[in-house]
Amino acid sequence: MTVYPVILAGGKGTRLWPLSRADKPKQFLPMHGEHSLFQRTVERHRGMDGVGHPVIVCGANDRFQVDDGLTALGVTDATVIIEPAPRNTAPAIAAAAEVLLREDPEAILFVLPSDHLITTDDAYFRSVEAAFAAARAGKMVTFGIHPTHPETGYGYVQSGEGSELVRPVKSFVEKPPAAEAARMVADGSYFWNAGFFAFGARALLDELTTHTPAVVAAATAAVDAAQGEPGCIDLAAGAWSQAPDISIDYALFELTDKAVIAPISCRWSDVGSWHAYWESLEKDGDGNAVRGKAVTVDTKDSLIVSQRADVVALGLEKIAIIAAEDAILVCPLDRSQDVKSVVTLLKERKRNELLDVSPTVNRPWGGYTSIMNGPRFQVKHLFVSPGKRLSLQKHHHRAEHWVVVRGTAEVTIDDKVITLSENQSTYLPLGCVHRLANPGRIMLEVIEVQTGSYLGEDDIVRLQDEWGRT
Structure with missing residues (x-):
């Protein structure tokens, strides 16, 4: 049974404003070197035994950025599925499963976000292989990250007892308060919900049909009436509009009795805020992470990113300075999760020139x-x-x-x-x-x-x- 990486590339990354915009979200930005997070995701499992061509799900506005990223990597066998409108992860994954099922009746999906930073090691690949085996056996596999600290911005998955590479799922907890997060980390049986999954295409669609049939009906109809060219599938907009806006967690994992978890202990970040980005970068002796043209003077534990202007940071501590070509954000690093509220405010004030299009x-x-x-x-x-x-x-x-x-x-x-x-x-x-x-x-x-x-x-x-x- 061949495993196909299914890469979800439709996120908008609003918490990384002002660099991440509607026309160029964070997964397509070269934030950790030459390659973007999307390209790093494509590269991560190339060459693994039993792994087939990648399947990319993205919006129409991102199609050419996907093509450019694949071309730069020399990937010529990918299938790109274009969503007419965002409908969350469950319909996107169901559409990919339907496309793959028509190509390979025994296809296994390995669903991956395109905007996470993962440093792989031998233990990572052992967990992945164990997850693939469980998926081949009909299980719905979610991956969990060993938590390094109490984090209130992530969802958690509690595993059942055991030390196996794949364990039964006991419960899900969505973004707990700080005291509850600390208790769960101390408990040892809770893992951060990584947002990537493995399951057979047929088994997935059967489970979704049982629990959220509207997802499967819309995805199947959208694939049936799809247009496009070889390697690129444009889902039918009319059928797709009937798909419920629901995540795979709510549509499947919190309902099925076939859920298992594969814990992973590698270095992982969803790069979901400027604080998370700062944590993912190498730092100088004062704890500062600098990208672009910047000088730090008597500054500690701060993040400075500049696309154009020379930035001088004087006498700062735990501050983020993000200088895009047309906008500058300055905030405490521990308030970086609140950037999403800034984006909401800019929308209310109709400052679309700062949200939709990069310079x-x-x-x-x-x-x-x-x-x-x-x-x-x-x-x-x-x-x-x-x-x-x-x-x-x-x-x-x-x-x-x-x-x-x-x-x-x-x-x-x-x-x-x-x-x-x-x-x-x-x-x-x-x-x-x-x-x-x-x-x-x-x-x-x-x-x-x-x-x-x-x-x-x-x-x-x-x-x-x-x-x-x-």
């Missing part, structure tokens, strides 16, 4: 960074990957100037095509049909100056597009 936006052809905005003008830095091109498009409200600063540009303007080298430029009048392409072997970089009465991204009329966005 640097990735596109399937490369991307752009917004450098400056003003009345009737905007300046962007475009970067186009070798061999890629933008859609053939026009605008109703703006004209553009393009200046090539690196590489070679092939520019289409109405019925003519020109080639521009570094330090050359061209003008795109309002209403012209145009396209930018990179025919070279190095990244093309262009400074774009937009002028006009309206400069929103929805003033793009795509006439031809290689990624189906017309």
Whole structure:
């Protein structure tokens, strides 16, 4: 029986604002080196005996970031399942099970969040193999992390008696108060709910049909009417809209009598807050973790992250300073769980420009960074990957100037095509049909100056597009 990693890549990571945004949530950020948390998750089990190709479940807005991450790793056999709308983990997992069941009737799912940081060791892989064996035997396996301290932000799973690698589940506790968390950690039979699972595809769907049949009905109908291309499945929006918004914990694990737990003792973090991120990083002699351009002076046990500006931290202790390209968060590290309330406040004040889109936006052809905005003008830095091109498009409200600063540009303007080298430029009048392409072997970089009465991204009329966005 082949085990298929099913990676859930649809989370938004609101507690890591201002770096994590709707268009680039934390799982796609390179927060621990070159690779993102999503890429680290894909890599973690590649090459294990009996492990098949990965299955990725994500939203439509994340599809190209998933593709880019897989391409960078050289993964060519993944199946990507696109959710028309978020419906929590139970429908997402049920859809993946339905897709895999049609490919392999004996498929085993190994469900993984895409935004957790895990340092594997031999004990980890022994626990994983034991969990796979239990899943092959028809059990519903949840993984538990040995707690290192009383944590009120996690759910807990209590195991039954025994020292086996897989044990029966006795109870679930959702985010207990501090005193109760301390008691459970001292008890020794409670584990942090890791949020990853293993079960057979057929066994899972049978259990869900018994306990929450609406999940299976919607997932099956959405797969039945799905569209897409090889390796990418677009679930049918109409059927998917009927799926209940429910987690796999509530839809299955708190109801089934087949639940077991596989405890894991490796280093683990859900990177669910800036405090958790600080804990996951290497620190200097004063306990400071620094990412980006920053200087610490008489500062201890603090986190400083900067994407653009030089940050100087003077006389601070246990403080987080997060300087994104367009917003800065400063808070005590022990208040970092409250960042979610800041996001809620920004939503209420309709500050969507700080929530939805990062200044640097990735596109399937490369991307752009917004450098400056003003009345009737905007300046962007475009970067186009070798061999890629933008859609053939026009605008109703703006004209553009393009200046090539690196590489070679092939520019289409109405019925003519020109080639521009570094330090050359061209003008795109309002209403012209145009396209930018990179025919070279190095990244093309262009400074774009937009002028006009309206400069929103929805003033793009795509006439031809290689990624189906017309």
